[in-house]
Amino acid sequence: SQQGEEDPQALSIQEGENATMNCSYKTSINNLQWYRQNSGRGLVHLILIRSNEREKHSGRLRVTLDTSKKSSSLLITASRAADTASYFCATDEGGNDYKLSFGAGTTVTVRA
Amino acid sequence: EAEVAQSPRYKITEKSQAVAFWCDPISGHATLYWYRQILGQGPELLVQFQDESVVDDSQLPKDRFSAERLKGVDSTLKIQPAELGDSAMYLCASSFYRGTGANVLTFGAGSRLTVL
Numbered sequence: 288s289q290q291g292e293e294d295p296q297a298l299s300i301q302e303g304e305n306a307t308m309n310c311s312y313k314t315s316i317n318n319l320q321w322y323r324q325n326s327g328r329g330l331v332h333l334i335l336i337r338s339n340e341r342e343k344h345s346g347r348l349r350v351t352l353d354t355s356k357k358s359s360s361l362l363i364t365a366s367r368a369a370d371t372a373s374y375f376c377a378t379d380e381g382g383n384d385y386k387l388s389f390g391a392g393t394t395v396t397v398r399a
Numbered sequence: 400e401a402e403v404a405q406s407p408r409y410k411i412t413e414k415s416q417a418v419a420f421w422c423d424p425i426s427g428h429a430t431l432y433w434y435r436q437i438l439g440q441g442p443e444l445l446v447q448f449q450d451e452s453v454v455d456d457s458q459l460p461k462d463r464f465s466a467e468r469l470k471g472v473d474s475t476l477k478i479q480p481a482e483l484g485d486s487a488m489y490l491c492a493s494s495f496y497r498g499t500g501a502n503v504l505t506f507g508a509g510s511r512l513t514v515l
Contacts, residue, residue, distance in 0.1 A: 291441075318501055329403075329490055329506030330442070337501075375441050377504075384502045385430065386455060389441035 291376045291390030299396045306363040308393040310376030311356075317384055319352055320377045321361050324392070330375065333361075366397045401425040405491050405507035413515050417479035420510045424473070424493030430454075432504065433466055433476050434490040442490055448474065481514045488512075 291312045300306050310319070318337050322330040336343045336352045336359065343350045349362040363370055373392040380386045404423040412418050424431050429450050434442035445464065447455040451471035459466065463482070468474040478485055488509045496502035 320503065322504075322506075327488075327509075327511070329508045330492075330504070331506070332503050335501055335503060379502065384496065384498070385447065385449070386444070387432075387502065387504060388444070389434075391439075391441045 291378050291388060293374070293376060293390045293393040295393060296391070297394045297396070299398065300366055301398050302366060302368060304366055306366050306370070306395050306397075308361050308374055308395070310359045310361070310390055312359075312376070312378045312390075313357065314378075314380055316354075316378045316380075318379060319350075319359050320387070321348075321350060321359075322375045322377060322389070324373045324375065326372075333374075363395070366395075368397050368399050371395060371397045401505075403491055403493055403505050403507035405489075405510050407510055408508065409511045409513075411513045411515065412481050414483055415480040417477065418481050418512060419478075420476045420489050420491075420512075422474045422476070422491030422493075422507060424491070425495075425505055428493035428495050428505070429471075430494045430496050430502070431468060431474050432492045432494075433474070434492065436488040436490055436509075438487070445476070478512075481512075483514050486512055486514045 294309045320335045321333045324330045347364045352359045373394045375389045375392045377387045431448040433445045436442045446466045448468045466476045490509045492504040492506045
C-alpha cells in the first residue's frame with residue numbers, strides 16, 4: 288500500500304518557470320522526504336523535512352510541511368531541462384522510520 | 400562517491416523461468432531494501448533487512464519470491480517461477496540508519512525485468 292499521493296500526476300512547464308507539486312499522506316510521520324528519479328534510473332534523495340519543521344530550503348528547492356493537513360509541497364524554482372524527472376514523496380508509516388512508503392509520483396517535463 | 404550496485408541492469412525471461420537479482424549496498428549500511436516499481440507507479444516495498452535479518456517481508460509474494468542477505472552485506476532477490484505480472488523495475492536501496500537520526504535511502508540503478 289502507498290502512504291503518499293502526489294498531485295498533479297504530470298506537469299509540463301517552460302524552462303525558467305517554477306514547478307510545484309504536492310504530496311498528501313495518511314498517518315502521522317516523523318519525517319517526509321522527496322526523491323527524484325530520472326527515466327530508467329534509481330531514485331536520488333533531494334531533501335528531508337522533519338515533522339516539527341514547516342519549511343526547508345536547499346538550493347532551488349523549497350519544501351513545506353503541514354502536519355495538520357497531512358500534506359507537503361515541493362517547489363522547484365527557475366526550472367532547467369535537467370529537472371525533467373519524476374518526483375516522489377516518501378514518508379515513514381505511523382512514525383516507523385524504518386519503513387518508508389512512496390507515492391505514485393509527479394512527472395515533470397521542462398521544455399526548452 | 401559510494402554507490403549501491405545492482406545486476407543485471409536488464410533481464411528478459413520467459414514466464415515460468417527463474418530469475419535472480421543481486422545487490423551490493425554501500426559499505427557499512429546495515430539496512431537494505433528491495434522495492435518493486437511498476438512502470439508509471441511509485442516503488443513498493445517487497446522486503447527489508449536489518450543486517451542479515453528480515454525485518455519486513457509482509458508484501459513479498461512468498462509463493463514465488465525469496466530474498467536473502469546471508470552475511471549481512473550483499474543480497475539476492477529470486478523469483479521462481481516468473482509471471483507476466485512480474486515485469487517491473489526492481490530497486491535495491493540501503494541506508495546507515497540504526498534507529499536514530501533520519502533514514503535516508505541510497506538507491507541502485509535498478510534491474511529492469513521483462514517477462515514474455
